Amino acid sequence: MIAPVKLLTETASQTAGPYLHIGLAPQYAGITTFKTLFGSVLTDANTRGERIRIEARIFDGLNTPVLDGLIELWQANAGGRYRHPGDRQNKALDESFTGYGRACFDTEAGIYAFDTIKPGTVCGRLGDHMAPHVNLWIVARGINIGLHTRMYFADEAPANAADPVLRSIEWEIRRQTLIAPRQERDGKAIYSFDIHLQGETETVFFDL
Amino acid sequence: MKKHSSFGEFVPRDLNVHPATYTPKYRFSELRSPRRSLIPLASTLSEITGPTFDQVTFERADNDLILNGAHDGLPLGERIVIHGYVLDQWGRAVPDALVEIWQANASGRYRHKKDQYLAPLDPNFGGSGRTLTDAEGHYRFRTIRPGAYPVGLDWRPAHIHFSISGSGWAQRLITQMYFEGDPLIRSCPIVGTIPTSAQIDRLIAVQDEAQFVTMDSRAYRFDIVLRGRRATWFENTQGDDT
Numbered sequence: 001m002i003a004p005v006k007l008l009t010e011t012a013s014q015t016a017g018p019y020l021h022i023g024l025a026p027q028y029a030g031i032t033t034f035k036t037l038f039g040s041v042l043t044d045a046n047t048r049g050e051r052i053r054i055e056a057r058i059f060d061g062l063n064t065p066v067l068d069g070l071i072e073l074w075q076a077n078a079g080g081r082y083r084h085p086g087d088r089q090n091k092a093l094d095e096s097f098t099g100y101g102r103a104c105f106d107t108e109a110g111i112y113a114f115d116t117i118k119p120g121t122v123c124g125r126l127g128d129h130m131a132p133h134v135n136l137w138i139v140a141r142g143i144n145i146g147l148h149t150r151m152y153f154a155d156e157a158p159a160n161a162a163d164p165v166l167r168s169i170e171w172e173i174r175r176q177t178l179i180a181p182r183q184e185r186d187g188k189a190i191y192s193f194d195i196h197l198q199g200e201t202e203t204v205f206f207d208l
Numbered sequence: 209m210k211k212h213s214s215f216g217e218f219v220p221r222d223l224n225v226h227p228a229t230y231t232p233k234y235r236f237s238e239l240r241s242p243r244r245s246l247i248p249l250a251s252t253l254s255e256i257t258g259p260t261f262d263q264v265t266f267e268r269a270d271n272d273l274i275l276n277g278a279h280d281g282l283p284l285g286e287r288i289v290i291h292g293y294v295l296d297q298w299g300r301a302v303p304d305a306l307v308e309i310w311q312a313n314a315s316g317r318y319r320h321k322k323d324q325y326l327a328p329l330d331p332n333f334g335g336s337g338r339t340l341t342d343a344e345g346h347y348r349f350r351t352i353r354p355g356a357y358p359v360g361l362d363w364r365p366a367h368i369h370f371s372i373s374g375s376g377w378a379q380r381l382i383t384q385m386y387f388e389g390d391p392l393i394r395s396c397p398i399v400g401t402i403p404t405s406a407q408i409d410r411l412i413a414v415q416d417e418a419q420f421v422t423m424d425s426r427a428y429r430f431d432i433v434l435r436g437r438r439a440t441w442f443e444n445t446q447g448d449d450t
Contacts, residue, residue, distance in 0.1 A: 007219065008296075008297045008298070010221065010226075010297060011381060012226050012410065013226045014384040014398060014402075015234070020310070020382075022319060023337075031277075031336055033276045034267070035265045060240050062239055066240065072380070082253060084257035085260075086256050086375075098263070122252070142236030142237045143241070145227060146382060147242065197239070197240050197242055198240075203242075205247070206247050207221060207246035207247065208218070208251070
């Protein structure tokens with residue numbers, strides 16, 4: 001008799017709830033337990049690459065800003081290399097860049113801001129090239145399972161047009177929900193990324 | 209950085225074992241749930257990699273919530289140990305996974321400005337802990353058993369929030385752990401978002417008498433399963449050095 005291959009079942013997700021700051025970003029809850037914090041500034045003086053600021057906002061189905069959530073960010077370095085042993089591209093690591101950050105809102109406008117560098121191009125699944133992008137994961141009260149999305153850069157139009165993940169989104173108009181416009185403010189590049197949980201302009205969320 | 213032999217893509221996620229995005233009985237999901245289908249994304253380097261935590265400085269009391277929020281005494285409440293294994297879907301240990309927890313105090317009150325419940329804060333309890341799993345995927349916390357608390361007309365069963373960061377971005381998981389025998393579990397709207405009773409049961413920690421600490425603490429066991437990786441990665445993205 002042939003037995004079917006049996007996998008364990010993944011543990012069920014539950015909402016992070018309204019008090020997620022206590023555990024994931026204790027600096028926002030006034031808790032000083034930990035020496036290392038996972039913050040929203042990913043650069044130091046030695047980090048290589050163009051300094052950018054990503055200003056994300058999250059809107060609910062009534063277009064009200066979501067203020068109590070948390071966004072995690074994971075990205076490649078300026079040369080397009082992830083700091084992880086699974087990335088075997090022949091590209092240099094940057095010892096001053098982990099590529100990982102977390103942000104909570106820091107103003108009443110509900111802006112989740114990351115100070116980081118613009119990532120380089122990463123090899124795609126089929127040996128092609130992915131346009132520069134950052135990977136985002138969103139949790140909040142009312143979100144039952146963390147939402148995965150990506151942010152691409154509006155000033156990379158040719159690369160975006162060729163990006164295999166963007167192109168896999170059947171509805172061209174929906175690809176636009178992942179592309180953040182660029183502006184200069186006080187000499188610094190700002191990318192504004194509005195995440196819409198519902199509605200006409202609902203952001204594309206991925207099943208990874 | 210540790211050398212690993214294989215970082216294959218992840219087994220596709222079975223969304224039927226997770227809550228739906230919109231769950232009417234948990235009303236906060238109404239306006240915060242995407243209504244369009246998730247777009248399937250075949251794994252790339254962006255999904256099979258993820259943050260590593262080998263440069264994080266851990267303090268001795270980071271996983272000891274009895275001590276890490278104490279100022280001039282010990283927190284009130286039942287002293288407990290929570291421990292278990294982080295495994296993947298093949299049953300293999302996930303070492304070096306970051307496990308972060310947060311919880312209410314023994315009275316059911318969170319140290320958070322948004323928590324208005326009339327139960328008191330405990331000056332000696334913060335409510336957050338973190339640790340890395342060891343080579344066997346094992347983690348351990350010492351804490352105070354949290355109290356139940358009301359949300360509107362409902363009550364939340366005693367629970368501890370768990371956040372787990374495994375070896376890849378696509379494994380990221382947040383969940384909640386409940387306690388064996390709590391009658392509030394079956395009426396909780398947030399527990400009720402989970403589609404099957406078997407999946408609810410896997411979130412319920414069981415009393416683990418073998419791990420009781422004499423004259424000190426009771427113990428509970430809670431194992432967590434993250435998505436598994438396939439054995440091989442596809443050829444072309446091995447990169448230029450293969």
